[in-house]
Amino acid sequence: MDSTMEDKLLGPGKECVTDLKGRVWIESKKLWKVASPAIITRITSYGILIVTQSFIGQIGETELAAYALIQIILVCFVNGILLGMASALETLCGQAFGARHYHMMGIYLQRSWVVLLATSIILLPFFIFSSSILRLLGQEEELSAKAGIIGLWFIPIMYNFVFSMTMQMYLQAQQKNVIIGWLSCASFVGHLILSWLFVYKLNWGIPGAMVAMIISTWSVVIGEFVFVFGGWCPETWTGFSLNAFTDIWPVVKLSISSGVMLCLELWYNAVLVLLAGYMKNATIAISAFSICLNITAWEFMISLGFLTAACVRVANELGRGDAKTAIFAIKVNLCTSLSLGVLFSVLFLVFGHVLSYAFTSSTEVAKAVSSLSILIALSVLLNSVQPVLSGVAIGSGRQSLVAYVNLGCYYIVGIPVGVLLGYVAKLDVKGIWMGMISGVLLQTLMLLWITWRTDWDAQVEEASQRLKKWFLTPSEESNDNTNHA
Known part of the structure; x- marks a missing residue:
């Protein structure tokens, strides 16, 4: 790929615009070019899980609680490991694209598949024995039995995670994730239709809801395979290669540090849901x-x-060796995300009391949700800052540092505070949520301090060393691909 092609994808590297307004406008265009398809993809992909929960919730309260246990505890546990380990690919592909090591991106993608598929085999027993696991954790017998059935249906979803997450990271690093947005939207619409057909019309119950989700999620992955293998990524995908099985251990180490970082974050909510399960009226x-x-x-x-x-943006600029542009990209991203966070916080304060009825017909459950509207709004505000800072850490390859921050803020502060307020102070679910917020607030402040104190010139040098260490010349890769494309 030549410099003209890179300019089309990344935008000009050294803009002549010197005034702040012009620089913000240019950076905002780059930001939204990546963020817009990613937002659409995230909303529709997660929307499939929400729609499934909504349909199951109409079947009964026990089924709703069982699905919640599997989704928020077990799926969150497994997804945390796979997503965390896959985030290493974000670092490598983003920096490789910025450094114009385009041919290496396909190799990194295949290495990530090897690592994640091996990991998914290790994680398989968690779904097979989900019912027994939940009983050991002290959950009610009826809930555990129902959850065990739902857990088996999530096995195909786990393998979907392996390919959907890695393909998305590979495509978004080269700003070709618009295709994923379109595929996700089509999948979401299809899921609504299939769920209505299987659950309401054919009355298949839980199996119908889960089959609809499996079909919808895998349709996106199949579309991504067609896009990549069909020749729409000629510079970054040159075919399957045996080099995918070389230098695996360094990828594993980066993947593990990435996995720990995001696991600690995603498991945080799962632990809090587990604590809610020990309350008197566990189902509610x-x-x-x-x-x-x-x-x-x-x-x-x-x-x-x-x-x-x-x-x-951070990975691309570090790969290109431009620390100042990386810093400016962080500032623009933070300001934009925070502005939207304020807007959504206000909306949740105004309409929070009616949102619960989209998920349940139980008045008692709806009242419990309504009592948390203020805390929900505060969570939304914090969530507009913390993910951006986590993205900065992933882009610069500092997942291990953030893992320590997450461990301290969530498990040494957040969960103990939630236990004290929920059980000792008798604030129940509200107390647990307050504990969650305290952990997120402390984490946000810590990540702000770390980002502010970072030597970004040193980060550029680290990115350069990492890319040189794993670099293969195009001729080496081409020779290897001759018999394996």
């Missing part, structure tokens, strides 16, 4: 808490779009 507590998490999580998908943009 879990249902209310899971609905609140799903409401904020759906909005959080927008913030994750900005996380993606922060990761891509």
Whole structure:
């Protein structure tokens, strides 16, 4: 790929615009070029999970609570590991694209598949024995039995995660993720139709809802394969290569540090839901808490779009060796995301009391959700800042540092505070949510301080060394691909 092609994808590297307004406008265009498709993809992909929960919630309260246990505890556990380990690919592909090591991006993608597929095999027993696991964790017998059935249906979804997450990271690093947005939108519409058909018309119950989700999620992956293998990524995909099995250990180490970082973050909510399950009225507590998490999580998908943009922009600029542009990209991203966070916080304060009825017909559950509207709004505000800072860390390859921050803020501060307020102070679900907020607030402040104190010139040098260490010349890759494309 020549410099003209890079300019089309990345935008001009050294703009002549010197006034602040012009620089903000140029950076905003770059930001939204990555963030917009990512937001659409995140919202629709997560929307499939929400729609499934909504249909299951209409079947019964026990089914709703069982699905919540699997989605927020087990799926969150497994997805945290896979997504975290896949985030290493974001670092490598983003920096490789900025450094114009285009041919290496396909190699990094294949290495990530090898690592994640091996990991998914190790994680498979968690779904097979999900019912027994939940019983050991002290959950009610009826809930555990229902959840065990739902857990088996999530096995195809786990393998979907492996390919959907890595393909998205590979495409967004080269700003070709618009195709994923279109595929995700089509999949979401298809899921609504299939769920209505299988659950309401054919009355298949839980199996119908889960089959609809499997079909919808895998349709996106198949579309991504067609796009990449069909020749729409000629510079970065040159065919399958045996080089995917070389230098695996360094990829594993970066993947593990990435996995720990995001696992600690995603498991945080799962632990809090588990704590809600030990309350007197466990079904109501879990249902209310899971609905609140799903409401904020759906909005959080927008913030994750900005996380993606922060990761891509920082990684691209570090790969190109431009520390000043990386810093400016962080500032523009933070200001934009925070502005939207304020807007959504106000909206949740105004309409929070009616949102719960989209997930349940139970008045008792709806009242429990309504009592948390102020805390939901505060969570939304914090979530507009924290993901951007996490994206900056991923883009610069500092996942291990953030893992320590997450461990301290979430598990040493957030969860103990939630236990004290929820059980000792008798604030129940509200107390647990307050504990969650305290952990997120402390984490946000810590990441702000770390980002502010970072020597970005040193980060440029680290990115350069990392890319040189794993670099293969195009001729080496081409020779290897001759018999394996």
